[in-house]
Amino acid sequence: MSERIPAQSAADAQPPLIWPSGYPDGYAVVDVETTGLARDDRIVSAAVYRLDARGEVEDHWYTVVNPERDPGPTWIHGLTAEALADAPLFPQIAEEFAARLAGRVLVAHNAIFDWSMIAREYARARLEVPVRQRLCTIALSKELSLPLPNHKLESLAAHYGVVQQRAHHALDDARVLAEVFRPSLHLAARQQVRLPLLACKPLSEWSDSVVSRADGGTDGGGRRSYGRGYATWRPTRKRPACPYPNPGRYEPGRRLIQGMRVAISGDTSVDRELLEDRATEAGLHIASSVSRLTSLLVTNDPDAATSKVLKARAFGTPVIDEGAFTQLLQDVAPAPEG
Template identity: 75%
Template sequence: MLEDRTTAASSPTRWPAAYPRGYAVVDVETTGLARDDRIISAAVYRLDAHGEVEDHWYTLVNPERDPGPVWIHGLTSEVLTEAPLFADIAEEFADRLADRVLVAHNAVFDWQMIAREYARAKREAPVRQRLCTIALSKELGLPLPNHKLESLAAHFGVVQRQAHHALDDARVLAEAFRPSLRAAAQGDVRLPLLECRPLTEWNDTPAPRIGRQAGGGYGPSSWRPARRRPACPYPNPGRWEVGGRLKQGMRVAFSGDTSVDRELLEDRATEAGLHVATSLSRVTSLLVTNDPDSGTSKVVKARQYGTPVIDEAAFGQLLRDVEPAPPRQ
């Protein structure tokens, strides 16, 4: 059993009433990072309200395509061919997640991969809230050199046995989350919970199927994200003004975790006639972030340039009434 390294992480005498009643610590390994990539293994550690382990579960998943960066996760096509499809394990996976807060390291990634798999299977993941342990470590002010899982584990004396193996990564995170949760309870810290909205909009794109192609070798991997949007047809009308409407052509940048799948949010902005920018510059009209104190490069530049910053909820409201661009002369 892990020994708590600080008195702050010892069991508090009073537990915050608003804290969740249970957690599902999750890790998924995937064929890559893009929206059409697939889950190839998943692990869940179920924890009670105080972070104590109740049980754990692990499965391989046949992604029906090339496995991607084998040199990272070690799962080959041969190993995955006999694994169950996601649709076959969806119900059991859902049972592990139901009525719990999903906890993950960089939780937006794990949640989006899970949500997409359920959308492909024409189902909904039973998750309503998620907690990112990176965000929690910031709330606690932990003196970590970076945001890697290994750094969080080292801080609490947790030994990792097999990095990039879903079951071991989930175990490590569960052991590091318990003292983090207790430290938060001891200090009555607000947990950085975010809403999880089930993904219902989905269009799958063709991807190389798992197995050898004619002539030998495996199909090309799409594990690196690559997605190009059409150019915005409207000129940039300038910065958004507080209290005003968004205008077609405005350049919008996003930073950090979002409740809605990031690419769906960007799709909606594009469909509304906005220019989705991948970086922030002096001509950016607006930055959307749920964590304005994060210190990311985009947030820092927004402060330097005086770029307006709003959260996702406010942006969603503005998207309902975007001012059309004036007709071209």
């Protein structure tokens, strides 16, 4: 049942707000600062603002984390190796972090990044993060058609008149996000908008890759830029070209055939690179996007409005989940001769 609650102000001429019955019971607004943007980068600080069902702040929490490696872009997050030397390791804060996420929807700005970094840290620690859904405030602002010049956090903050005090400090970024999320949530409720919730699938299998610093930190060699001032010093990973021609679309109920173009969308229970490696070793072509030539899309969330899912629908590309794909990988048919 829907609950009628009073409007926020007596001066508000809008009708009383009827809160949608299907909205979540609580949220964890999260921000993490990291050593970079790659899969083997680490968290250096984390903050959580816990909100109730209507976006009111319950409490907040912040910690720094020793990443056990170079802290990366200190000119952005301000955390040096010296400052992090005595900070706790991630496994030491994992339980408290999890307690603040448990039973809530994870909210973040560009939530796939924060969730991916958190999921990887828990996988490294051989622990499971208690999050089952996430909400990206970028996706929500698009659903609400907010008049923003772009979808940066500072633009969203300016729209709601929220003042940023320390940009790229996890605690202040989380505070700003919590303050802009509340009016966005109420606007969504007033418009009866379906929240853009996505499933979070914790990693069940993880393998640390070799981390190498190509040239001692200079600008040459393997330095790889990620934009927004972020950088990491890992060589770019390139997959070998698939040696087989594309045999066409996958036919449901039949075997995969070497050379098929496979795209993967959303969270996977096996680390994405491991899953892609297995597909490549089986003779499949891993595609970064979906086109008319794509043989198959693998996703655990076929209802998500991601670009890959939407294109797959438009092109009629077959869609299966990770479990079915993993089974099919065990018996891939050889490429046709000639």
